[in-house]
Amino acid sequence: WIHYFFIDDVFQSLKTKIEEQVNETHLKVVLVSYSMGGNFVRYFLTHYIKDKNWIKQNIAGAQFGAGGVAGAFLTATFLSRSYLFNPAWKSDFFKHMSSLIVLFPNFNINKSIIEKVIISENSDGTTSEKKTYFGASDIFNEMKMNGDTDETMELIYEKCKWFLEEDIEDPQIPTNFLYNSGMQVETGVKVTINGSNTQYELIKGPGDGQMPANGIEYVIQHWHDVQFHDFKTANKKYDHGHMSNHKNFQELTRNFIDNLQD
Numbered sequence: 095w096i097h098y099f100f101i102d103d104v105f106q107s108l109k110t111k112i113e114e115q116v117n118e119t120h121l122k123v124v125l126v127s128y129s130m131g132g133n134f135v136r137y138f139l140t141h142y143i144k145d146k147n148w149i150k151q152n153i154a155g156a157q158f159g160a161g162g163v164a165g166a167f168l169t170a171t172f173l174s175r176s177y178l179f180n181p182a183w184k185s186d187f188f189k190h191m192s193s194l195i196v197l198f199p200n201f202n203i204n205k206s207i208i209e210k211v212i213i214s215e216n217s218d219g220t221t222s223e224k225k226t227y228f229g230a231s232d233i234f235n236e237m238k239m240n241g242d243t244d245e246t247m248e249l250i251y252e253k254c255k256w257f258l259e260e261d262i263e264d265p266q267i268p269t270n271f272l273y274n275s276g277m278q279v280e281t282g283v284k285v286t287i288n289g290s291n292t293q294y295e296l297i298k299g300p301g302d303g304q305m306p307a308n309g310i311e312y313v314i315q316h317w318h319d320v321q322f323h324d325f326k327t328a329n330k331k332y333d334h335g336h337m338s339n340h341k342n343f344q345e346l347t348r349n350f351i352d353n354l355q356d
Contacts, residue, residue, distance in 0.1 A: 098134060099192040099254060105142040112152050122154035124351050128338055129305065132161030133196055137257070139265035146266065154354045155268035157347055160302055160334055162197050163262060164309020167207060168280045169197040170233050171296075174242040189247040196254045202261050203312045204230035207282040209297070213289075230258070264317040270350040271314055271322040272343055274332050275300040275307035304334035321350060 098104045112123045127135040135156055143149055173194060177184040188194060199207060208228040215221050228236075234251055237243050243251075279301030286293045300307045307324070314322050323346050325332045337343055 095130065095134075095193055097192050099137070099196050099257075102142070105138055108138060109143070116152050122152055122354075124154050124354065125156040126159070126347060126351075127157065127161065128159040129334065130162050130193060130197060132158040132163045133165075133193075136163050136262070136265070137196075139267070140263040149265070149267060153267055155270065155350065156265065157270040157272070157350055158310070159272045159338055159343070159347075160305050161271060161273065161310055161313075162305060163313050164200040164203050165197045165230075165258065166279070166301075166305050166309075167199050167204070167230075167233075167282055168304055168306075169194055170199070170237065171280055173247075174237050174240070186244070189244060190250060192250050192254055195247070195250055196257050198233060198258050199230040199306075200262060200309060201229060201231045201259050203309050204282075207297075208232055208236065209282070209284040211284065211286045213286065215289075262313055262316070266318070268319045268350075268354055269317060269321070270347075271310055271320065272325075272337070272346055273305070273307060273310045273322070274302035274325040274327060274334075274337060275311075276325060276327040276329075277301055277303045277333060279303055279306050281306050281308070302332065302334040302337060303330075 115121075115123055125135050125138075135158070139149060139153070139156065172178050173189055175181070175184070176186050176188060178188050178194070206227040207230050210226045210228065212224045212226075213221055214224070234243070238248065277300075278298040280296045281299035281301070282297035284295040284297055286295070310322075314320050325337070330336070331340065
């Protein structure tokens with residue numbers, strides 16, 4: 095899961111396992127993913143598998159729980175600080191995980207994710223502000239200018255960037271999204287420059303504490319055969335790390351699987 099984006103063997107193993115199960119049971123497979131797994135399944139269905147007939151013959155549907163299909167700004171925050179989730183886990187190792195870099199926010203969905211405010215002093219003693227907005231495609235350049243990247247990370251980013259640039263393709267199968275928009279999560283940053291002083295303020299929006307809701311909701315609106323459930327709660331039992339533990343999450347998953355026509 096660390097470098098899956100560059101390792102075809104991982105996807106081939108899944109493909110082989112699916113074929114074995116379909117041949118044995120004569121039933122199509124349902125792919126059930128969570129968080130980063132959503133990006134994995136998205137790549138598998140829309141890029142690794144070139145034969146759309148294979149998908150029709152073998153895949154009944156796919157579920158995305160708290161799905162990372164459109165990435166998250168928090169990923170860039172973690173990587174700029176060289177840790178994942180917990181500052182105690184600080185290591186440059188995380189900067190070299192392709193599976194995290196492809197979780198940067200999708201460029202098409204996040205076009206005004208950075209707000210820059212330049213405060214200038216006028217000749218009459220008053221101050222004025224100039225605001226400029228930048229998209230997710232500028233995040234990595236900002237990190238690079240701040241010295242938060244290294245040569246290996248930059249190489250990995252260049253090889254992954256196409257995945258962030260594309261409009262997220264519909265896999266053309268029934269899909270189900272279970273997510274939560276009831277909590278605050280980092281969705282961008284405000285940079286205020288006042289002379290030699292630069293301040294950073296995180297911008298927050300709806301999500302589950304880690305995964306923002308905007309990317310999931312974009313996909314829900316643009317794919318053709320979608321079911322979804324938004325828990326819409328600030329209850330920490332439904333945050334990103336605990337949502338799938340709950341009975342109703344599991345029941346919604348089972349209902350999706352049982353109601354698939356194929």
